[in-house]
Each structure stands twice: as structure tokens, then as C-alpha cells.
Amino acid sequence: MQIGLFDSGIGGLTVLAEALRRLPDKDFLYMADTLHVPYGTKSKEDVRAFVFEIVDKMMNEGIDALVVACNTATSIAIAELRERYSLPIVGMEPAVKPAVEMNLATGKRVLVFATPLTLSLPKYYALVSSVDKMGIVDSLPLPELVQYCEALQFDKQVMNEYFLTKLSSYNLDDYGIIVLGCTHYPFYKDILRELLPPHIEIVDGNAGTVRRLAALLNRYGIPESGGGGSVRFMCSGNDPAYIDKMQTALAMLRGTETISESRST
Template structure:
């Protein structure tokens, strides 16, 4: 069985890395829409068309399930994709609900990092309105962060300066959790941990997404896929250099995952 992962660029690799840990007996096809990355600063209707075209290419290659590993793409096109295709489809949304529940008893606020487009979409406002009855959620657009990530800019000093500039107007003592509301952003989780106050937790939706995927595969009777964790990459721009970049970025993530696991044991 082969599971498709789709994102505008390398961000969805943070979700794929989690899937490789939890679903080692599946194979994977990862598609990046490199012709149009980033989505977060583009018009909604244009992005919807890009997504449908890209997923159509993935379907032609043969996939048994699809993860839309992008918060923006999920908000814009998940309903269209489910109407068009009958296979299991899992989307993503910023982990606002668990963050609010975790902070409910602390009196601290929640700060959501996301792309400008995600924060402008009705789906995000509906999510916050549904779960934030205490009014503790604030949102911070980080339009430049996807560009940094796509360039594999992970220099600690450079990125910490960037985050300090963006957070300059926020009293971090007021916050208990930061939500990484774009799949590119977990690439910077360790850099953020090193600079943020120790009391602030950093959460994303990756683990929850892969758990939902696993449950959905079981429901469809396609759990235990007989694969070997093979990953095939493709991109809309057909650039060999970008495929090399995706392989490098995934290797970085898997190395970090292995280090985290070793430190935890």
C-alpha cells in the first residue's frame, strides 16, 4: 500500500517523518507543488486550482490514501478533494484545540504561528471560535518563514534573530503554548525551544494527523500495508535539484527524530 503526502514544498516532510516512525510497513509518495510554493501568500482560488492539479498527478501514479500535509491546502481544498476521490483523505488544522485544553487551567495564553492565508480563511476563524471560549488565542502570521525553510536556512543565530523580531511586541510570560500552524514550521522547533522561556510548550498537529491516518486506514481495511517505508518524491516543476533537497530535508528530520528518541531513553 502506498500513502500519498502532499504539500506546496518541503513542509509536509515533517508529517511524513512522523508517519515513517509510526507506519514503517507502508510505502509513500511525496508530492511538492514547487511551481507555486509558497501557498500562504497567494489568492485562495489560485491555490485551490494548484492543489487539485497536483493531487490529480498523484492519483495517476497510484496511491491508496492521501494526507494533505499542509494547513493552508486543507483549509482551501479538503472538501473538494473528498468529493472528487473516494480514497481515505486526511487533512490538517492548527493544533488550537489541544493547546487551549492544555492551557485551560494555567491562565496562560496560546499563540498560533501560521501563514497569512491560513489566518485569513473562514476555516481558521471557525476553529478558534469553536474552541476558544475563554478568548486566550492570539495569531501571528509568519510569511517569511516558509521561504527560509525552502532555502534550508536553519542557522540558529539567523533564525533566532528572526523570531525575536517577530515576537518583540509579545510578553512571553503571558503565553503557555505556541502552536506551529504550518507544516514547514516544525523544522524550527529546536531553535525555538532554545530561545523561548522554559515554561512555553511548542505543539504542532503532526502526531495527531498520523494517528488519524492510522485509524482511517484501519477503518478502510488497509492497515498493515506490506510496504517497507520506501519514499518516492515528485514535484510539479520536475526539478531533480528539488528532489535532492527533499531527500536532504527528510534526512535532517529523521536524524533529529533519532536524536530526540535517544535522549528520551
């Protein structure tokens, strides 16, 4: 039993880290589309082609379930993926619904961080329209943040300056929750927690995605046990240095390596 996860780069490792916590007895294959990272600044048509190319490669590796660990790729291709392949498939979407529900009682607004492509797609507008009856959701594209993450740039001074610049036109007292709508963004949770006012909560869709994966495996009759908790890394660019980067980033997320150590690798 092998569960496949893919993203354009290291962002989906935030989902993998959660999956390893929730499903420690499963074996995982993680694929990064390093030839085309980032997805969030490219055209819808290009990303769709990239996604099917990657999933075909993963199918050839014998995966039994698939997690599209990328909000942008999910928005563009999840329906077609489910039509083409018969295995369990789980996608991502920004955690707007729980954020809105959590904020209704407070009167605070919700701010969604995401890639420009995710925010431009009908799927995102449909999601927000379906849950945001009070008009409390605002959206902020952060196209540079994926590139920072891919470079393992976690210097607090650099990132604080970046976030403060992006948030300069927002009154943060008005907001109760920030949604991290790209799987790269949770790498910056700790930096954001120190930077943002203490009343603002930070949420992402990773835990919910893994819960859906576990439920879907159960529905397909696939037991939660039955593996060794191994992780195999692949990337479309066949770059050994990038494999090392993914191992470093996952170790950081799992608490076995510090952010400063990962930057010096």
C-alpha cells in the same frame, strides 16, 4: 499500497517523518508543488487550482490514500477533495484545540504561528471560535518562515533575530503554548526551544494527523503492514536538485543528518 502526501514544498516532510515512525511498513509518495511554493501568500482561488492539479497527478501515480500535508491547502480544498475522490483523505489543521485544553488550567495564553492565508480563512476562524471560549488564542502570521525553510536556512543567529523581531510586541510570560500552524514550521522547533522561555510548550498537528491516518486506514480495512517503508519523491517542477533537497531535509528530520550538514548541501 502507497500513501500520498503533498505540500507546496518541503514542509510536509515533517508529517512524512512522523508517518514513517508510526507506519514504518507503508510505502509513501511525497509530492512537492515546487512550481507554486509557497501557498500561504497566494490567493485562495489560485491555491485551490494548484491543489487539484497536484492531486490529479498523484492519483495517476496510483496512490491508495492521501494526506494533505499543508494547513493552507486543507483549509481551502479538503471538503471538495473528499467529494471528488473516494480514497481515504486526511487533512491538517493547527493544533489549537489541544493547546487550548492544555492551557485552561494554567491561565496562560496560546499563540498560533501560521501563514497569512491560513489565518485569513473562515475555517481557521471557525476552529478558534469553537474551542476558544475564554479568548486566550492569539495569531501571528509568519510569511517569511516558509521561504527560510525552503532555502534550508537554519542558522541560529539569523533565525533568532527573525523570531525575536516577530515576537517583540508579545509578553511571552503571558503564553504557555505556541502552536506551529504550518508544516514548514516544525523544522524550527529546536531553535525555538532554545530561544523561548522554558515554560512555553511547542505543539504541532503532525502526530495527530498521522494518528487519524492510521485510524482511517483501519476503517477502510487497510492493514498497517503491507509495504517496505519506501519513499518516492516527485515535484511539479521536475527539478532533480529539489528532489535532492527533499531527501536531505527528510534525513535531517529523521536524525540521520544534522541541520548544519543540510545547509551546506
